[in-house]
Amino acid sequence: MKPRVLLSWSSGKDSAWALHDLRRRGDVEVVGLVTTLNEAFGRVAMHGVRAELVQAQADAAGLPLWPVPLPWPCSNDEYETRMRALVEKARAEGVTAFAFGDLFLADIRAYREQQLAGTGITPLFPIWGTAPDTPALARTMIGAGFRATLTCVDPKRLSPAFAGREFDSALLADLPADVDPCGENGEFHTFCHSGPIFDRAIPVRVGDVVERDGFCFADLLPKEARS
Known part of the structure; x- marks a missing residue:
C-alpha cells in the first residue's frame, strides 16, 4: 500500500507542478489538497484567489479539498494552532506525509520541517532544487501544458502591470533580471487553470486589479460570472 500524502495547495503553478511530479513518480498516493483560506474574504491566503476557483481545481484534479480557515488578521500562533488540528485529522485518516511545492528557500523548508x-507526518519536497534551476523549471512547466495567471504581485519587486498576465514565455521574457522566474522570492503568485493534472480546464477571466496591504491583486472570476 502506497503512503498516503496530503499536498499543500496554494492554487498556483508550483503546487500544480508538485502534484504532477508526485503522480508521475507513482510511489505515493496523494489523497487531498490542503488550502488555507481567509475567513473574512473567502479567498486563498496571499494569492487572493476565490475559494470557489480552488474548489474547481480540486474537482478537476479528482481530489478532495482540505480547507483550513484562517481569521483575518491571523497571528502566527493561531495559524500554527489550526495547522496542528489539520495534522491531527490527517494522522487519524492514515496520512503519513505532507508535501510542499517549495523550490529553494531554506528558511521556509526548515520551518515546515520544524512544525511537523x-x-x-513526514514533510516531502518533491520539486526542491536551487535558485539557478528555476529558469529551466519555468520553461518546463509551460512546455508541459501548464497555464496560469498572475493573481498577486509585490510592487516593491515587480511592476503592478504584471498582475493579471498569463504565466507564459512572453512573461518570462519580460521579467526583470532580478526577479525569480517562478516568483519564489514572493515577487508574484499565480492561479493554475489548466494542465495535465486536471481533467478539464478552469475557465477564468481577469476582473479588477486592486492594491491592498501593499500588494497588487488581480481578481480572477469564473468566465461565465459577472463582476
Missing part, C-alpha cells in the same frame, strides 16, 4: 517534527 514529532507529529508522525
Whole structure:
C-alpha cells in the first residue's frame, strides 16, 4: 500500500507542478489538497484567489479539498494552532506525509520541517532544487501544458502591470533580471487553470486589479460570472 500524502495547495503553478511530479513518480498516493483560506474574504491566503476557483481545481484534479480557515488578521500562533488540528485529522485518516511545492528557500523548508517534527507526518519536497534551476523549471512547466495567471504581485519587486498576465514565455521574457522566474522570492503568485493534472480546464477571466496591504491583486472570476 502506497503512503498516503496530503499536498499543500496554494492554487498556483508550483503546487500544480508538485502534484504532477508526485503522480508521475507513482510511489505515493496523494489523497487531498490542503488550502488555507481567509475567513473574512473567502479567498486563498496571499494569492487572493476565490475559494470557489480552488474548489474547481480540486474537482478537476479528482481530489478532495482540505480547507483550513484562517481569521483575518491571523497571528502566527493561531495559524500554527489550526495547522496542528489539520495534522491531527490527517494522522487519524492514515496520512503519513505532507508535501510542499517549495523550490529553494531554506528558511521556509526548515520551518515546515520544524512544525511537523514529532507529529508522525513526514514533510516531502518533491520539486526542491536551487535558485539557478528555476529558469529551466519555468520553461518546463509551460512546455508541459501548464497555464496560469498572475493573481498577486509585490510592487516593491515587480511592476503592478504584471498582475493579471498569463504565466507564459512572453512573461518570462519580460521579467526583470532580478526577479525569480517562478516568483519564489514572493515577487508574484499565480492561479493554475489548466494542465495535465486536471481533467478539464478552469475557465477564468481577469476582473479588477486592486492594491491592498501593499500588494497588487488581480481578481480572477469564473468566465461565465459577472463582476
